Amino acid sequence: MFGLKINRNLDLSLTRQLCDQLRELIEKGILKSGQRLPSTRKMADELQISRNVMVEVYEQLTAEGYLESIVGSGTYVSKNIVQDRYINNSKQIIKSRKEKKIEENLDIVNNDIIQFVGGIPDLKLFPRKLWSKYLKNTVQNSTADIFGYGDILGDFELRKTLTDYLFRVKGIQCNPDQIIITSGSSEGFMLTARVFTNKYKSVFVEDPTVNFIKTIFNKLNYHLKPITVDKDGMKIEDLEKYKQAGLILLTPSHQFPTGSILPIHRRQRVIQIAETTKSYLVEDDYDSEFRLKGVPIPPLQVLNSSRVIYVSTFSKNMSPGLRLGFLVIPTDLINDFRTVKNTLNIRTSTIKQRAMAYFIKDGHLDRQIYRMKKEYKKRRSYMITLLSKKFGGDITIQGDETGMHLQLEFLPEKYNLINWNSAEQYGIKIISFEEYSLIKGENKNKIVLGYGNLDLKNIKSGINRLVEFVEDEIKE
């Protein structure tokens, strides 16, 4: 009947198979508008299937508008259906499997490149067992509301836990209303950029600094004003001359990429500037937990909680794969941030937030940080030893007190012409300060060496490749 075919070996139901075929017959005009169809009984007999299936098929196609049922008369192909143009996309080939295979192979090659990029913690040391236990407990034992949309500002349990944690570890005093949970610090910056988009025209950024932040503010039409970074972080005296309100973005605990720490007199000065110009400081505290000696440096937020927007993330102390971060904002700004959050309507899953709350409460975040600190310390000393042995007085190492990266500065006269991009041919990925700089040409002899996601073996081969590359480059 109409060439309808049934294939009992297919993974598709009989109803689906018949609907698909009848639709095609109608769209192609083989079954004409207004044409009467045989009864379900007759069709079922013909195709040797249960009549129920045929009833289902007719009902389905009637609901979709392909068929019309006229009481006491029968079932007809609907009028109004365009039948002369059959949009054939069944020939579209699902080719991507093979394409992807090639990409995967490329990836393997790519994996062999030792990545000295900063900002990625050791993914292999993620506390899998513990985290999966907390996820499991959360999913199995929480009240059902964790499966709902959840509070757009973040799970209250996590925000409450963070106030205790932040006070204990960083000295921050705030209440849960000041905390906004984000899916990583990138969302934190985006929200901040949006809150002030009609208020400020300028954003003062450290130069050099990470690129994604520049993109966020550029896109929202802020003027980016670079402020040079020296060995003590942002040069606040250069900022002072602007006497202009705006957002001031800085990484006082561990500048990226230089690794500098902003000393107290510069901190006080930048807070004074914020107060007199009615600016806000946006403090990016991405990895200060990993201060390898002593305790983390108290954030700017502690010096003045009404002028500082504190941006943090679990990407470095746990894993970027969690997509979890938070803001601590001044009380005055709570409503503005809430409005922006509601407009964007982007929420973070409550499940992982709740799991994180209990993970922190039970002391596991502290333990993980402790473990990672020890690990990073080992890697850092090993790296520094190797570097000093190979390059001797040709290099200066800076920014090695915190985190998972350091700054390697080569004697400019000898190394200024190195094209760091070509290091990939030697099996290492190196990012030079030039790529992070707004004002170009001043940092050609400086590179970032991230060691967060590299074990000792990788560090060793990586440094060997670096030496080989640098020697070949300066020979030329």
Add this chain to the structure above:
Amino acid sequence: MFGLKINRNLDLSLTRQLCDQLRELIEKGILKSGQRLPSTRKMADELQISRNVMVEVYEQLTAEGYLESIVGSGTYVSKNIVQDRYINNSKQIIKSRKEKKIEENLDIVNNDIIQFVGGIPDLKLFPRKLWSKYLKNTVQNSTADIFGYGDILGDFELRKTLTDYLFRVKGIQCNPDQIIITSGSSEGFMLTARVFTNKYKSVFVEDPTVNFIKTIFNKLNYHLKPITVDKDGMKIEDLEKYKQAGLILLTPSHQFPTGSILPIHRRQRVIQIAETTKSYLVEDDYDSEFRLKGVPIPPLQVLNSSRVIYVSTFSKNMSPGLRLGFLVIPTDLINDFRTVKNTLNIRTSTIKQRAMAYFIKDGHLDRQIYRMKKEYKKRRSYMITLLSKKFGGDITIQGDETGMHLQLEFLPEKYNLINWNSAEQYGIKIISFEEYSLIKGENKNKIVLGYGNLDLKNIKSGINRLVEFVEDEIKE
């Protein structure tokens, strides 16, 4: 010495306690700039603590810039520190615990209100055991790269799995490159709005429709052009007269809030319009799996994959708390979407994506949908029975073939003046079509009744309250 105190019962390390106190003494000017401090040995003796702790304290405060160490001379309070203004924020009261208690109590009262709002599935029936098992397995057994930032377009494993799933369940043919994973359909709309922000000025929306979508497009300065919805969905003939390129947003499988299904002749017509005006259709397929009879209606995407942006979500068939959704986009638009995704730099956690991939592969999504369909079917019939018994010929029920909500229309002459907002005083939350309408005044007698998150007992008391409320309202 300097009034320094040590409290061994505190949850803070000795180093932290001493650093905090010394910082305060310096900021207050009690310890003056340039003042020489006693040696670590002397301090340690005085405070009866280990000298190592005191060394740590001095090193910490030196790193922060509070102290300076001069070789062969000793440790001094740094110069340049502003000492006349001590920013006192230690008095900031963490009051929120108590405030929150009050809010929580309000919540309990709030919970007693029976929510007839649409769009929320039964959170109590979330497959907790299974989902926690898949999360656990993913976290414990995947390769470490799932803890990294991940592919910004989404985990390849999930995108590949979705191509198979979408073909099997909805007839969609696409390859993984066309799929973009989002954190819910709301992000899907936001990305779409951004991709076309410089290309189109107008967005044609169903009237009535959900409000969050209007907000997204409004915010990006699109002109919202309302197209009336009747019992067959968007009135495509009204759209036709515009002859103008733009985005056309629609919910063809189950319109929200009317519940109508767009029949095939209107589908063909709207696709033709998109082709001739070079517009794109944005198909919101939020709950078509829950077609209570037969199989899901094939999406518009199947009719023309190059003019349709297909927006979907796991919020309805699994849970909003997962924050997981996806887009299927035409091949031509892949680069544009990638650019917007990169600029926004918002990613979805790979962990849950990978877990979802295996959950789908193992057939659990199908099983969950099957289970929920049966449940919703029961609730729907029960609700319809109650409604018919109580209101008889005064009501018409529509849109009851799919999903988790239906449209209840009252005879206009008798019920037109009901103020549905005041239903909360009767313990029910009812949203009328007026709240979803761009053109006001035409839908006062229509309400949405969502039953996704209400069990039979709640439905019964809810309908009783509805009857009581309506009777009191029309008496006045």
